[in-house]
Amino acid sequence: MSPQPAPLEEGEGIPPENSAEAVRTRAPQRKLVWWAFKKHKLALVSAWLLAGMLVVIALCEFMAPFDDRHRDSEYTTAPPQVLKLWDTDGPEGFRWGLHVDGYTSEQDPRSLRITYEANPEDRVEVGFFVKGEAYELFGLIPMDRHLIGPKDVDDPMYLFGTTTDGQDLLSQLVYATRVSASVGIIGVLLAFMLGIVLGAVSGYFGGWIDNAVQRLIELIMAVPSIPLWLGLAAALPTQMGPVGRYFIITTILALVAWTGLAREVRGRFLALRSEEFVTSARLDGSSHGRVMFRHMLPSFSSHIIAALSLSIPGMILAETALSWLGMGLRPPAVSWGVQLQDASKWSVLSGAPWLLIPGLCVVLVVLAFNFVGDGLRDAADPYKH
Missing domain, CATH: 1.10.3720.10 (MetI-like)
Structure with missing residues (x-):
């Protein structure tokens, strides 16, 4: 006949009050779900991505460099520009400052297709919280500041290129x-x-x-x-x-x-x-x-x-x-x-x-x-x- 197990003394077998197991036992369902969700790394990164998307949805007029009706007929299907922090190829030598290179265009006489190339000599100054086209934030607050854009609103700054209608692809x-x-x-x-x-x-x-x-x-x-x-x-x-x-x-x-x-x-x-x-x-x-x-x-x-x-x-x-x-x-x-x-x-x-x-x-x-x-x-x- 196998011996009977000794009875547990008072408090024996019960996790300490501040232990992880005890905290987990007392936690409500929503906290358990959140702790389990954080272990899913891809889901957590995706949640941050979707949170950023919600910010874009709420503040799209501020986030976009130009208005959704903005068109520049001089630059149709222009390629994306590279955002630069300094410049060594310009006429003034080495210069600090956020900018993009402007465009030089050439039209094929046979196909009439326009091709664009970066022109380091045509420096387009870029800034954050710059003054640009006016809009109403949330349809209520008149504003003219944009998160990023050219310091001169008439300068071409198309980080994602332009469409066939000359619209800024990033803003669109x-x-x-x-x-x-x-x-x-x-x-x-x-x-x-x-x-x-x-x-x-x-x-x-x-x-x-x-x-x-x-x-x-x-x-x-x-x-x-x-x-x-x-x-x-x-x-x-x-x-x-x-x-x-x-x-x-x-x-x-x-x-x-x-x-x-x-x-x-x-x-x-x-x-x-x-x-x-x-x-x-x-x-x-x-x-x-x-x-x-x-x-x-x-x-x-x-x-x-x-x-x-x-x-x-x-x-x-x-x-x-x-x-x-x-x-x-x-x-x-x-x-x-x-x-x-x-x-x-x-x-x-x-x-x-x-x-x-x-x-x-x-x-x-x-x-x-x-x-x-x-x-x-x-x-x-x-x-x-």
């Missing part, structure tokens, strides 16, 4: 970030509101309500997404302004994107509606809405947050594809898809490869959202805490 990219990212974020929020409400009602009540919602979901999912987007976008009046088109495109994308989440929420509600805490809430006299959205929905809110971050890239790609095909946003509105329309022409792209920079931004933002979504999904896993 900053404004396009606000439009494309906001379409993705607002569209996903609308889709999630619709998906959560219909999925919750379907899973909670069941019966003919569940059958009606599921048949509607199957009908929408049976139609391929791209033809459905194109068909709905093609039905928009051609004379519609950019603001109205922006909201309609956002609504169209939301109306197509809610079905997947609705099915996930329905499955969760079907599994939870027989749980004891749901029965207790009903016996306590809570209304159906309170039971669904105050008791059942918060029990898997971490999963919804992770799904939200993973859905935004798809919405951004959808807007980019529609605008690139000419069925979404159109000039004078600026988005990544509108910018990539020039890059779809090989005759233009062969001489101006920098026009693909908006495509690189799309890739970076989509990857960042995916990494953040993966990090949130892993951090919110209850079996890891």
Whole structure:
């Protein structure tokens, strides 16, 4: 007969009050999720990248060197300039100071194509918080200061080059970030509101309500997404302004994107509606809405947050594809898809490869959202805490 283990003395086997294990035991769920998320290095770096994108969205007029309507017909498809801290090739010898080299242009007499080269003798002074074109920050505060730009607003300073219309690609990219990212974020929020409400009602009540919602979901999912987007976008009046088109495109994308989440929420509600805490809430006299959205929905809110971050890239790609095909946003509105329309022409792209920079931004933002979504999904896993 094996000997019985000695009884634990008082306090034995209990971690010290200030130990890491004890702190972790007492920590709330949100802190556990944050600690787990910080261990996902790619997700953390991506979160900082997305935080920078949010700053650009909020302050795009200040961040852009020029206004989104700025055009310089003398420099069409001009190449990017290199930002320099000192100069040794100028006429005055060695000089300190932030600047870029100006352009010299030459036109081919046969093809009429204009080629540009850097001209060290034409020094363009660059500064931070410089005075430039006037704008209204947040649509309320009159300002004329820009984060970076030429000290003389008439000088050519195009760090990312120019477009076929002579627009500064960097400024256009900053404004396009606000439009494309906001379409993705607002569209996903609308889709999630619709998906959560219909999925919750379907899973909670069941019966003919569940059958009606599921048949509607199957009908929408049976139609391929791209033809459905194109068909709905093609039905928009051609004379519609950019603001109205922006909201309609956002609504169209939301109306197509809610079905997947609705099915996930329905499955969760079907599994939870027989749980004891749901029965207790009903016996306590809570209304159906309170039971669904105050008791059942918060029990898997971490999963919804992770799904939200993973859905935004798809919405951004959808807007980019529609605008690139000419069925979404159109000039004078600026988005990544509108910018990539020039890059779809090989005759233009062969001489101006920098026009693909908006495509690189799309890739970076989509990857960042995916990494953040993966990090949130892993951090919110209850079996890891």
